Amino acid sequence: MTTVETGNKNTGRIFIKGLRIALVLIIAGAIAAVLIKMRPHPTRRTVVNPVTLVETIKAHKTSQNMIIRAYGTVRSGENLSLTAEVRGRIVEMSPDFEEGIYFPKGAFLMRIDPSSYSLNVDRFRTEIKRLDAEVVRISQERKNLQASLIIVEEDLGLVKAEYERNQALAKRKVVSQTLLDQTQQRWLTSRQKAQEIENSLALIKPRINLLKAQRQSVLVQMKEAQLDLERTEIRAPFECRMAKKLAETGQYVTAGTKLAHLYNVGIMEVEVHIPPQDIVWLHFDSGGSVNLKGDPPARARVIFSAAGQKIHWQGFVSRTKGQMEETTRTLPVIIEIKDGHPGTGHPLMPGMFVTVEIVGKRVDDLYLLPREAVHEDNSVYVVDDGKVHIKSVKIFRRVDNQLYVKEGIEEGDQIITRFPGVATEGMKVRIKPKSDQTGASG
Template sequence: MFNKLLKWTLPLLVLALAIAGGRYIVSQRPDAPQFTPPQVPVSIDAIRVAPQDYRVVVHSEGTVEPRTESTLIPQVSGQIVAISPTFREGGFFEAGDILVTLDPRDYELAIASAEAQVAQAQSALEQELAQAKVVEGDWRMLGKEAPELGLRKPQIAAARATLLSAESQLERARFDLERTRIRAPYDGQVLEKNVDVGQFVSTGTLLARVYATDYVEIRLPLTDRQLEFVDLPERFRGETAQRGTAGPEVVVKADIGRQLWQWSGRVVRAEGAIDTSTRQLFVVAQVDDPYERVADGQPPLRIGQFVEVEIQGRTLADAFVLPRGAVRDSGDVLIVDADSRLERRPVSVAWTDGEYAIVTRGLEAGDVINVTPLAVAASGTLVAATIDGVPPAPRRRPDVDQVAEGRSQ
């Protein structure tokens, strides 16, 4: 009986001793060194901002158009006998230059005929006046007053009317002769020539298309956002053109070949209505004397040329100029605080262009702004900021030093 009891209790005793011994061994093990994983700062570029006055530049584009474009049409018929050497596509002319000459012989003959008619009418009037004077003398000798018919007053009036008509015909013939010499209406250039020497033209024939060269105009579309920053030369009913305010200056740019050329101009007016299809307002910029030769070999600003225009807008006072990428899509920026940690801050952006974002509210002088694109940027992120090109000072890593000391022990 004792042996049977011992057979069952001995294994249990051994198992209990093993468990107790294992617990004792586990309780006597040395503690492992504890350390916190180091937080690695994110390297970024940043700038320190300061308020400044910023001049907004509004960009637009358009096509160069002439100030005035006209069609030359003869007022009389005839054969072209001569044209000016400048009457060619691209030829320049001055106001009053004779561009086309029609055969004047028919009109010279018409003048001679009209002069003869004037002479005949003048002679007939003089005869009537002389006869009236004789009749008046005869009635006076009789001691009576001559009647109106006796004084030939109706005949004299008819003779004077005939003379006046003849003189009018003579004046018309002289005008027609003058119209055989078709003159330039202003200083300009020939855009299109449709006739040449020997061709017969009649009244209404299109001789050429010409345009003025004293200045050119460019229609520029502006959105509501752009109009906010442009001082337009507005005019109101009852005001004369002289009372209108001068518009902002513009810089006209065009690529000709591989070189960029520039011309200076000014916005002179705004059109009267907003385009209903684009909801934009067109303003008109003017460039004076676009065909003037300049010393640096600048080409002329030609009609029909596509150009880009920079309009000098309003000045934003005490604004902060940031790279456009510094402002996130959510409308905030990332500030680097005194502990080198990021902080999100909402800002008010007044103007943006292809390069800069102009902030008017939300920043203070001396703020450090992150300009490095970050996919994920949570507030409190530790950063190593290179500010205005100056790299950050080396940071101490006490947590790493503690790990190294623990491993050495």
């Protein structure tokens, strides 16, 4: 009895609870219906598809020199081991004789003790003066002999005439034989004296020639001594910078002793390696050498970048090596820079890693486009009469962020450079004004 009553009570509670929930739902539905009927009706609007705003550039044909970019390390075009040419002790040295210091051509570097070399020059100079004096003395001797010969020849003529007269008188027994013999003796003596003078005169020229030969020999020795004296003073052979110092003041050196390593700052070189696809843009002559007389010549710009700054030097393609590199399959090209001091005053120094831009052959009828204007399928978006037209182009060459296009577009085409999304053929667009494009790009 108790169990039945409890079950009836639970059933009544569930019924009442369900009734309450149903009542709440009915009331909420009624309120929602009233609110829906009371809401204001929205104004009907016409939907307009937006027109995409794009940036463009106008295609213009141009002629361009193909720029070949490569990289390399600077080195000097002329290196020198400065050596002593004479022996002696270093008695003086430039206060700037230190590694890394720049020297103009002819600048004083050091001096080797010149004392003994100066004495040698003086000794040979004195010997030359002695020989010159001897030539003068012999020349005067010739004049004296010539004068004596005239007198002797006159005396010889008189004695001969007297002898011939006495001979005639002796035949007639007018003079004695003794007087005739005495006259003959004087004539023979005069003849002998004249002969001796003539012999002495004949030897004058060989004697003078011998002295002149001796003088020439001594002169050569003196010039060698003067050269040795000049070699005691060592100066910069060209515009240079010292790479390594090898000598000190007071050091005794001999001929051939290394004093320093110098390099010519007036001629610097960079060896760069040109890949096969860029070799065709170099100027070559009929012999296979780089043509320095091309139009334009094989100019090059050398760029050193550091701390966000770029320093430029002007150079030219000097030569190529005789063969391609077997490992890299590139062509070694030597760039020469004549002036290693740009306007900034910063010197071009060996060891610098630089970028080289070589001015290559000139190509006509090219369109230069930014890389972002050409899509992956080598197509461009051209705007004509407010609509997009998709054109396929032929890429002639890629350089950094620019492309050279040879075919596919025409003069004056408006090429879209930036497009937000994917364009379709015939899609309507509006070109952004140039002032807005400049502001956006800045």
